Amino acid sequence: MLAILHWHKMITGMVKGRKPGFAPGDYTIQKPNNETRHPNPTENDMNPPEFYDRRETRTTDERHAAQLAALKTLVAKAQSNPVYAKRFHDLDAEDIASLDDLARLPLLRKSDLIGMQAETPPFGGLNIIGTGQMRHVYQSPGPINDYDGKGPDWWRAGRALYAAGFRAGDIVHNSFSYHFTPAGSLFDQGAASIGCAVFPAGTENTEAQARALAAFGTVAYMGIPDFLPRLLERADELGLDTSPLVKASVSAGPLFPSVREGLNDRGIDVHQCYVIADLGLISYETPALSAMVVDEDVIVEIVRPGTGDPLPDGEVGEVVVTALAHHELPLIRLAIGDLSAVTPGQSPCGRTNMRLAGWLGRADQTAKVRGMFVHPEQVARALEQCGIKGRARLVIGREDERDTMTLHVEHEGDAAGLAERIESAIKTTFNLRGAARVEAPGALPNDGKVIDDTRDF
Template identity: 55%
Template sequence: MSGEHYDTLETRDQQAREAALMAALPGHIAHAKANAPAYARLLAEVDPATVASRAALADLPVTRKSELTEMQAAEPPFGGLTGVPVSDLARIFCSPGPIFDPEGQGGDHYRTARALYASGVRKGRIVHNCFAYHFTPAGRMFEAGAHAIGCPVFPAGTGNTEQQVQVIAALKPAAYVGTPDYLKIILEKADELGVELPSLTIGHVTGGAFLPPLRTFYAERGIQVYQSYGIADLGLIAYETTAREGLVVAEEVILEIVRPGTGDPVPDGEVGEVVITVPGHGAYPLIRFATGDLSAVLPGTSPCGRTNTRIKGWMGRADQTTKVKGMFVHPRQIAEVLKRHPDVLRARLVVDRPADADTMLLKIEAVPEPGLEAAVADTLAAVTKLKGRVEIEPPGSLPNDGKVIDDVRKYE
């Protein structure tokens, strides 16, 4: 680690990078086939030695994130997809769904140091980590990345905003790490309390849309905030740099953009579903992992000097599953809400972002009765771990289009 780039891998010749990734691929396929029962079945007729190119990789089946809950229920706890015994794991997390996420042994297991370094985080600087440390892995992901750089971390987690302000004022961290909108909440609370927080000059955010108004708000405060894109299952996928022209794909990741609902790669520039393979990720050796997220490849290379492929960033979901305040919300969770309230005939979750924070509105078809809205709202919070409003609509009034989750947020 020195200067502008985390290591020399970021500026290497593109052909050298591609050759290294393809050389690592057969061993990764062999490891998955030999150690993960699900891949032993899926790849029974595949000779790993022959999977040494993108074309050969594209012939393999995809593993869909949307199917993990069912796979794990059928073959607990990880759907037969882990490449090491459970006893060799470092941690086990649980994302909404529920989906169990195994973490292997090792320092920067999720490779987030590269993204933090690109945001300006440097050795010795305190990092104020506002990602959750329980159930989901984001807190652990970025703490490990900060430690790899050589930074002490304050494990702030979420909530307790007034205390967050007090700690930042006392410890004077240089960097905030968390969801895009929570830093704004902290800064506004500091204004309300009459507390200045001049030490915060760097921010790194993910888990939600980082829209232009929020970028402007932070810039006017003298805080340079950058974003990354990753998933709980495999960690960092791509990250923003000082060039602010798309997101640079992480060095260890083989990224494909495929036509949604298929495994067929689309031409560069066409919007499709993000599919990734991370050779060497032995504890959880997912192959052609279809994230359900939409993005597209940008032409050329970044002016920052990093030579890897760039993507436009997160452009929505390929299915109706969506992300709200950093948490996935699945259609099956809305079905669970209905199951617990037999008087509700149909439901449609509308996700919006009218200001700088995600909101959820669950429209339900039902005959109005006292306490129904509050009861359904409580169930929605219990099932999704997120709060939302509930509105009762007359029976037969919701659109008959099969849509359970309607994400009306704008990402342009």
């Protein structure tokens, strides 16, 4: 409960310097599926629509009926795959009479994907189409192989960006990585689908990024929360004008209150969204800043860790997601290892979908550091590289508004140069920099914990 209150306080505080919200409009076009959505407003549109599409304000009955039809189609498609046919042998698609029946299907744990994909590369046998028919293929830490399909905004990030105030004609600085993982492409597609111009900055060279930010008169930022303050500090040191930057959409890491407040003080509106490489958008903040509204194209369940049983609203449990539109490689009831809770009631912004209380921890020992997941299996590989067989613990902390990572290892005997070798193994295994500490035998607790996240959320 304290975690929920902390998150609620964190995201519902008054935002200094907030610009007036956009008034509703009637700029809509007819989509082939009879859903109405705004076209890309031009720079001259003074009154763009308040909502991304009309689905955001549907009644609960309308939403559930559409989700049920989409779920039955998805399950039927999945059952054409031998792996899913075996997994779902107790429930045929036509037997699904309500969304409650989803709980009758087994969970697919994200942590299990590593083993499944290693045994049957590259996608564990879960894909319906061939790998060569996908738009891109990616590899995220774990490793876990990911992909995206065809379409202008396959990850659906555009909805979150629109809620964050991004509009057609905006110049957007994208500091998510375009290398190996889908984050850069994911947000690039979302911004482009709205009609934004995107600068693909990536993750390197803060000074060059600061100069580009100023040169283009950038008005919006996409990236991890911690990087934007550093980027602006570097711009200040260089005497660059970044005043056009007034909005940001952040993900892949916690948005700490001090970071949000510091950016608000500079006149920057910050919204966060909950996105994963496997499925895309899960939920997002709106101008109301009161919990995170769930995306229209996913079904989110909160289940009791270890059982898969759905929990009542307000109770903290594991997040389980089904992406309804991803037929190329269905991920049905994907248990992603995060903890959250359903926030009762409707958002004051007018969107009617269910809301999540935000990220409240991990159901397993996996953690996210500087936008990258770290897994216990990676700790084992780093130790193996250094020939270490003793007890180890990866401690994740927070110093000077930055995530820190220190691998403590027990070692008996000559430790000369060992810490340096471990730090090198950390960089190659995690694709992150981290420190190493060599401890005496018996110094670490005998509690089975491999990753210890000490950050205060």
